[in-house]
């Protein structure tokens with residue numbers, strides 16, 4: 001199956017879920033997660049009209065971003081684990097960071113964002129499953145971090161992101177996503193933060209994410225096929 005065909009099938013799947021749950025399909029953006037995938041695969045998605053791409057591993061991502069440096073219409077989202085010694089390259093090369101989970105990284109990204117570029121677009125990553133080895137802030141610390149990010153001039157807070165533990169049936173997936181939506185609504189309504197991005201939903205749980213109000217799906221496998229981690233990443 002080709003990337004182009006996969007994308008068409010996926011868009012139809014998203015539109016169907018949107019209709020089923022009373023959502024406007026246009027209100028649900030699609031981020032193509034191209035981690036470990038080659039430039040050629042990204043080019044195929046691009047030819048099919050896809051313009052937002054997500055990457056997890058800096059060394060894997062930088063040559064790909066460079067390969068498309070003449071395409072100012074593309075935007076790259078960093079969605080992987082952040083490390084202090086990588087924040088500068090993230091601040092210089094990406095339009096978005098969706099995996100911010102501590103104030104120290106927020107300050108570094110703010111200080112390192114080049115002056116000539118627009119503010120770095122940020123989602124705070126929330127750890128909904130409370131496993132200590134997982135990244136993301138605990139829900140109770142989310143508001144404090146969101147307010148710190150909102151106060152930094154070179155960052156623009158856009159919303160929240162979460163990666164729930166895989167598995168579960170539709171209603172279990174909905175229960176987890178609902179927690180993120182409630183946190184998002186709390187920040188907007190009670191804290192007055194101007195958020196517009198609820199980043200949730202991957203290949204195996206996108207219907208539940210749409211049902212619970214996702215505005216940004218992050219999809220890899222359904223577009224590019226299964227990933228091979230033996231050589232990269």
Ligand SMILES: *Cc1c(COP(=O)(O)O)cnc(C)c1O
Pocket residue numbers: 033035056079080163202203204218219220221222
């Ligand atoms: C890999 C990854 C995805 C995409 O997952 P698929 O199941 O392949 O769609 C989405 N979000 C993050 C943070 C990821 O690391």
